[in-house]
Amino acid sequence: MLKNTQKIIAFLILFVTVYACKVTKDTVVSRNFHAITTKYNVLFNGKEAFKKGIEDINNNYKDDWFKRLPIEPIVFEENKIVLSSYNNNRPGAGFGANENEEKKELTTFEKAEEKAVKAIQTHGMNINGIERNRQIDDAYLLLGKSRYYTQRFIPSIEAFNYVIANYPQADLIAETKIWRAKANTRNDNEEIAIEAMKLLLVVRDSLEANLPDIIKEQAHTALAMAYVKTDSLQNAKKHLQLATRTLKNRDQAARNLFVLGQMYSDENKKDSAFYVFEKLANFKKAPYKFKIHANIELAKNFSKDSIATNLLERLQKLIKNRDNRPYLDELYYQAAVLHQNNDSTFLALDDYNNSLRAKNGSDKQKTFTYEKLGNLYFKDAEYQFASAYYDSVLQVSTDSLDIRIRRVKRKYRNLASLIKFEEVVTKNDSIVRIASLSKDEQKLFFESYIEKLKKADEEAAQLRLNQIAFGDLGGGLQDSNKGKWYFYNSQSLSFGKTQFQKTWGNRRLEDDWRWSEKGTIRGNAAKDVAQVKKVNLKYDLDSYLSSIPVEKETIDSLKTDINQALYELGLIYKEQFKNQNLAKIRLERLATLQPKKELILPINWHLYQIYNNLGDKENAEKYKNVILTKYADTKFAQVILNPNTNIEEEVAISEVEKVYKKMYYLYKADKFEEVISEINEFLVTIPSSSLAPKFELLKAYAIGKDQNTQAYKVALDFVAVSYGSTEEGKKAKAILKQLKK
Numbered sequence: 142m143l144k145n146t147q148k149i150i151a152f153l154i155l156f157v158t159v160y161a162c163k164v165t166k167d168t169v170v171s172r173n174f175h176a177i178t179t180k181y182n183v184l185f186n187g188k189e190a191f192k193k194g195i196e197d198i199n200n201n202y203k204d205d206w207f208k209r210l211p212i213e214p215i216v217f218e219e220n221k222i223v224l225s226s227y228n229n230n231r232p233g234a235g236f237g238a239n240e241n242e243e244k245k246e247l248t249t250f251e252k253a254e255e256k257a258v259k260a261i262q263t264h265g266m267n268i269n270g271i272e273r274n275r276q277i278d279d280a281y282l283l284l285g286k287s288r289y290y291t292q293r294f295i296p297s298i299e300a301f302n303y304v305i306a307n308y309p310q311a312d313l314i315a316e317t318k319i320w321r322a323k324a325n326t327r328n329d330n331e332e333i334a335i336e337a338m339k340l341l342l343v344v345r346d347s348l349e350a351n352l353p354d355i356i357k358e359q360a361h362t363a364l365a366m367a368y369v370k371t372d373s374l375q376n377a378k379k380h381l382q383l384a385t386r387t388l389k390n391r392d393q394a395a396r397n398l399f400v401l402g403q404m405y406s407d408e409n410k411k412d413s414a415f416y417v418f419e420k421l422a423n424f425k426k427a428p429y430k431f432k433i434h435a436n437i438e439l440a441k442n443f444s445k446d447s448i449a450t451n452l453l454e455r456l457q458k459l460i461k462n463r464d465n466r467p468y469l470d471e472l473y474y475q476a477a478v479l480h481q482n483n484d485s486t487f488l489a490l491d492d493y494n495n496s497l498r499a500k501n502g503s504d505k506q507k508t509f510t511y512e513k514l515g516n517l518y519f520k521d522a523e524y525q526f527a528s529a530y531y532d533s534v535l536q537v538s539t540d541s542l543d544i545r546i547r548r549v550k551r552k553y554r555n556l557a558s559l560i561k562f563e564e565v566v567t568k569n570d571s572i573v574r575i576a577s578l579s580k581d582e583q584k585l586f587f588e589s590y591i592e593k594l595k596k597a598d599e600e601a602a603q604l605r606l607n608q609i610a611f612g613d614l615g616g617g618l619q620d621s622n623k624g625k626w627y628f629y630n631s632q633s634l635s636f637g638k639t640q641f642q643k644t645w646g647n648r649r650l651e652d653d654w655r656w657s658e659k660g661t662i663r664g665n666a667a668k669d670v671a672q673v674k675k676v677n678l679k680y681d682l683d684s685y686l687s688s689i690p691v692e693k694e695t696i697d698s699l700k701t702d703i704n705q706a707l708y709e710l711g712l713i714y715k716e717q718f719k720n721q722n723l724a725k726i727r728l729e730r731l732a733t734l735q736p737k738k739e740l741i742l743p744i745n746w747h748l749y750q751i752y753n754n755l756g757d758k759e760n761a762e763k764y765k766n767v768i769l770t771k772y773a774d775t776k777f778a779q780v781i782l783n784p785n786t787n788i789e790e791e792v793a794i795s796e797v798e799k800v801y802k803k804m805y806y807l808y809k810a811d812k813f814e815e816v817i818s819e820i821n822e823f824l825v826t827i828p829s830s831s832l833a834p835k836f837e838l839l840k841a842y843a844i845g846k847d848q849n850t851q852a853y854k855v856a857l858d859f860v861a862v863s864y865g866s867t868e869e870g871k872k873a874k875a876i877l878k879q880l881k882k
Contacts, residue, residue, distance in 0.1 A: 187256025
C-alpha cells in the first residue's frame with residue numbers, strides 16, 4: 142500500500158512539473174526551464190555549428206592576393222534570391238520543411254539554422270503577444286545570420302526585422318541592425334544599409350550608452366562594404382580606418398587592414414599604404430597569411446630607397462624560415478623585384494628562377510614571374526628568350542580576358558615573325574656555310590658535331606639515372622623503396638632499363654657498347670640492327686652529309702631567303718621594336734650580300750633614317766648621297782630635299798588607291814615579281830597608311846604565286862601578326878590555318 146502511495150505521489154509531482162513547464166504557461170518555473178534549455182542545449186549547439194562555419198570560411202577561402210581582397214571572405218552567386226516561406230504565423234521563420242524531401246547532409250550553417258528553428262518552435266513562449274523566453278531573440282539572430290551565409294538574404298532580413306520589432310531593448314539589437322545592413326548590401330539595397338549604420342553609429346552612440354568597440358568595428362566594416370558596393374572608395378577607406386582602430390576581431394581586423402592598404406597602394410599613396418601594411422605585419426594576433434603578405438606588400442610600397450636594403454633583408458629572413466615554404470614563390474619573386482630595382486640583374490634572375498622552382502607555387506604567380514623574365518630579356522634585346530617566356534605566360538594563364546595577359550599576347554605575336562625570320566637566317570647561314578666546305582671538311586665538322594651530341598646524351602641519361610636513384614622524379618616513381626640505392630629499387634630499375642633500351646637498343650655487356658654495330662644480340666640480329674639504326678639516326682654521319690645541298694639553284698634560293706629575312710628583320714627592329722642598332726646590323730649585312738635590285742633603295746633609305754636617329758651624321762650623309770645620286774627621281778629623294786614636308790601628306794588617299802589598283806591589275810596579269818618589287822618600294826612611303834595592310838596582303842598573294850610555300854607562309858604570317866585586328870590580318874590567319882591542314 143505504501144509503495145503504491147509513493148508511486149502516485151511521484152507521478153503527481155512529475156505531472157505538475159511537466160504541466161508547469163508547458164510553453165503556454167507563464168510561470169517562473171516554465172520561463173526559467175525553457176530559457177536554460179534553449180541557451181545551454183539547443184542554441185549552444187547551433188552557435189557552435191555557426192562558429193565552425195565561420196572558421197571554415199576564414200581558413201579555406203582562397204584569396205587572390207594579386208587583386209583587392211573582398212572585405213568579407215565569401216563569394217555569393219549573383220542574382221540568387223531565396224524567398225522565405227511563412228509558417229506558424231511567425232514572420233521570417235520559414236519553418237515549413239517538406240518531410241517528403243530527400244534528406245541530405247546539412248552544412249554547418251544549415252545545422253545552425255536547424256537549431257535556431259528548433260529553439261523557436263520548441264521553446265518559444267509567445268503568450269498574449271509577448272515572448273516570455275528571453276533566449277528567443279538570440280535564436281532569431283542566429284537564424285538570420287545562418288540564412289545570410291546560405292545566400293537567403295530576404296528571409297534573413299525578415300528574421301532580423303522580427304528581432305528589431307519585438308525586442309527593441311535587447312542587448313543584441315545593435316548587432317542585429319548591423320547584420321540587417323549587411324544583408325541589405327548583399328541584396329543591392331546599399332543606401333538603406335548606409336542610412337541604418339549612420340543612425341546606429343551617430344544617434345545611438347551619442348544619445349545612449351556608448352557602443353562596445355567590437356560593435357563599432359562591425360558597424361564600420363558593414364559601412365565600408367556598402368560604400369565599396371557603391372564605388373565610394375573614399376568613404377570606404379574612411380570607415381576601414383575607423384574599423385581598424387581597436388582590432389578586436391582578429392580575422393576581420395586583419396582583412397580590413399589589408400584591404401585598406403591595397404586601396405592606398407592603388408592610389409599610389411605609398412607612404413599611407415606602407416604605414417597600414419607595417420601595422421598589419423606587427424599585429425601579433427593576425428592570421429599568419431595576412432602577416433606574410435603584409436611583408437610582401439611592404440616591399441611593393443616603400444617610397445624611400447634607403448629602406449630597400451632593410452626590406453630585402455626582411456624578405457631573405459622570411460625565405461630562410463621553413464614555416465614560409467608555402468609562400469616561397471611570392472617571397473622569391475618580390476626579392477627579385479627589389480634586386481631588379483637595384484640594377485642587380487643577375488641576383489634578380491636567380492630569384493625569379495627560384496620563384497618558378499618553388500614547390501606548390503601558384504600558376505598566377507608564375508605568370509608574373511615569366512613576364513618579368515621576358516621583359517628582362519626583351520630589354521637586353523634577347524628576343525628569342527623573351528618570346529619563350531611570354532609563351533610560358535600564355536601557357537600557364539587561365540584568364541585570357543585579363544588586360545595584362547592580353548598585353549603579353551600582343552608582345553608574343555609581335556615577336557613571332559621576328560623569331561621566324563631569325564631562324565631562317567641562322568639555319569640558312571649554317572647550311573650555306575657548310576655547303577661551301579670541301580667534302581673532307583664537311584665530314585670533320587659532322588663527326589665533331591655527333592661526338593658532342595653523344596656526350597650530351599650520355600650526361601643527360603646519367604643525370605636521369607641519378608634522379609631515379611635518389612627518388613627525384615618530380616612526383617613520379619615514389620614508393621616504399623624511395624631513398625634506397627638505385628639497384629635495390631625495383632620500380633626505378635625497371636624504368637631505367639626501359640629508358641636505356643629506348644635510347645641505345647638491346648646491348649650486350651661488353652666494351653664499346655655505344656657503337657651502333659654492337660647493338661645486336663644473337664637470335665634477333667636483323668630486328669636489333671633496325672632498332673639501333675632507327676634510334677641512332679642522329680648519330681649517322683651519312684644522313685648529315687646527304688642532307689647538304691649541292692645544286693647551285695638550291696643554294697641560291699637559300700641565299701635569297703636570307704636576304705628577304707634580313708630585310709624584314711631590319712624593318713621589324715626599326716619600326717616595331719625601335720631597336721636602331723639591331724636594325725642597322727641586319728640591313729648593313731644585307732647590303733653586303735648583293736640583294737635584289739628592288740631592295741637596294743629601301744635599304745639605303747632605312748639606313749639613312751637609322752643613322753639620323755642615332756645621331757651619326759657622317760654615315761647618314763653616306764646613304765643620303767646614294768639616294769640623291771642614284772635615285773634622284775624617287776619620293777625618297779624628295780623627302781630628303783624637303784625634310785619639312787610630310788611624305789604621307791604628299792600621297793593622298795586617292796592616289797594610294799590608284800597605286801593599289803595598278804598593283805592589283807599587275808597581279809591579275811601574273812606579273813608577280815613586278816608586284817612584289819613595286820609594293821616593297823611603295824610601302825616605305827606610306828608606313829602609317831590605313832591601306833598598308835591591303836598592299837601587304839596583295840604582296841603575300843604574289844609571293845605565293847611566284848615563290849615556294851614556305852615563303853608564302855612567312856609573308857602571310859607577317860600580315861597576320863602586324864595587322865591582326867584588320868580584315869586583311871584576319872584573312873591571312875584564315876589562309877594560314879588552311880595551309881596547315
